[in-house]
Amino acid sequence: MIIMNDTERIDTLIEALPYINIFQDNIIVLKYGGNAMVNDSLKESVMQDVLLMKSVGIKPVIVHGGGPFINNMLTDLNIETEFKKGLRVTDDAVMNVAEMVLSGQVNKDIVKHYNKIGGKAVGISGKDGNLIKVKKKYIEEHNNKGEIRQVDIGLVGEIETIDPALVTLLIDNDFVPVISPVAADMNGDTYNVNADYVAGEIAGAIGADKFILLTDTKGVCKDKDDESTLLAELTLAEVEKHIESGVISEGMIPKVECCSHALRKGVRQAHIVDGRLKHSLLLELFFDAGIGTMIIPHEGGRVL
Ligand SMILES: Nc1ncnc2c1ncn2[C@@H]1O[C@H](COP(=O)(O)OP(=O)(O)O)[C@@H](O)[C@H]1O
Ligand SMILES: CC(=O)N[C@@H](CCC(=O)OP(=O)(O)O)C(=O)O
Numbered sequence: 001m002i003i004m005n006d007t008e009r010i011d012t013l014i015e016a017l018p019y020i021n022i023f024q025d026n027i028i029v030l031k032y033g034g035n036a037m038v039n040d041s042l043k044e045s046v047m048q049d050v051l052l053m054k055s056v057g058i059k060p061v062i063v064h065g066g067g068p069f070i071n072n073m074l075t076d077l078n079i080e081t082e083f084k085k086g087l088r089v090t091d092d093a094v095m096n097v098a099e100m101v102l103s104g105q106v107n108k109d110i111v112k113h114y115n116k117i118g119g120k121a122v123g124i125s126g127k128d129g130n131l132i133k134v135k136k137k138y139i140e141e142h143n144n145k146g147e148i149r150q151v152d153i154g155l156v157g158e159i160e161t162i163d164p165a166l167v168t169l170l171i172d173n174d175f176v177p178v179i180s181p182v183a184a185d186m187n188g189d190t191y192n193v194n195a196d197y198v199a200g201e202i203a204g205a206i207g208a209d210k211f212i213l214l215t216d217t218k219g220v221c222k223d224k225d226d227e228s229t230l231l232a233e234l235t236l237a238e239v240e241k242h243i244e245s246g247v248i249s250e251g252m253i254p255k256v257e258c259c260s261h262a263l264r265k266g267v268r269q270a271h272i273v274d275g276r277l278k279h280s281l282l283l284e285l286f287f288d289a290g291i292g293t294m295i296i297p298h299e300g301g302r303v304l
Helices: 008-024 040-055 067-076 092-114 163-171 195-205 236-246 252-264 279-285
Strands: 026-030 061-066 122-123 130-142 148-162 177-179 183-185 190-191 209-215 231-236 269-274 293-296
Touching: 008 209, 008 279, 026 040, 026 092, 026 195, 026 236, 040 092, 040 279, 061 092, 061 195, 067 092, 092 148, 092 177, 092 183, 092 190, 122 163, 130 177, 130 195, 148 195, 163 177, 177 183, 195 252, 209 252, 209 279, 231 236, 236 252, 236 293, 252 269, 252 293
Parallel strands: 026 061, 026 209, 061 177, 122 177, 130 183, 148 190, 209 269, 231 293
Antiparallel strands: 130 148, 183 190, 269 293
16 A cells, blocks of 8 residues: 655645546546456445546446356356357347346446445446447358358347437436446347447447546557557557557457547547556546556547
8 A cells, every 4th residue: 555645645636636627527438347347346446436536526427348247147057158259149048148147237236336335326228218229230250262251140239329318317417327238129129239339339429528448458558468568649540550450459459449439429538447457547537647548539639
């Protein structure tokens, strides 16, 4: 633990002051996932960070994942699971488990922890209030002749429309919405949606000021195996260049893509932040140095 003297304590508060002022009434969408969700002490620190954000006038919205919890439940039930291009192949049995885990177990656990420390969270899924409408998603794969073919991965949804009315209603009434990535299509059938994409789309649709994605890396690195090569700031053009050159690969691709999407929809800044670090949200939001990778629309597009 770091021991601070009184002067350092005061300096810390004073350093945070301009940020507290600037973020008044800002909507900040947080994608909550990875270790920060699995580890109890990290979970507690995220809930405290969100409560502090709310207490200083920020309007937080939480979109959560829960892949590891679905894996555990599927293992307990002896149901095999498979991913294609980072997306879970979802048949009827897997969908039932995914909905039960995401909209039940995980969603209510977050609400419980946040409310326990004095907050007012409301857990909903993409189905509630027709928040998210999806269509069936296909992925593209190359066959051995090099031809592209569409692959059916079951009940995996691609977001078509967002109706943010329910989220806005909750925010305006001082609640923190906690959203699970389960949605319905036009026929009312249930689909499993990647939580990163849900978070990015919701940030865009509700006109969020910031989008923060908690993950299990320091951020985007020039060399993914060397965290000392962290890239503190990237423009949209640089993100595209790094995907093309292979600097950004695997699980980092959906993360930067949903950040890019949110920025194109008008969100001013997106951050990929290390969820393994306690209070990483506060460090990112309220202190000059910031942490993780900040993605901005273009050069000079930096705001606080
Ligand atoms: N340029 C990069 N910087 C950091 N990580 C990268 C990069 N390119 C690929 N990755 C990979 O992306 C992974 C993060 O994605 P993922 O495992 O899906 O995260 P999470 O478990 O938080 O959802 C990292 O573990 C890393 O191996
Ligand atoms: C289609 C698809 O892959 N859906 C995800 C939904 C949960 C999620 O995205 O959780 P994380 O953020 O923890 O990865 C899944 O079934 O795992």
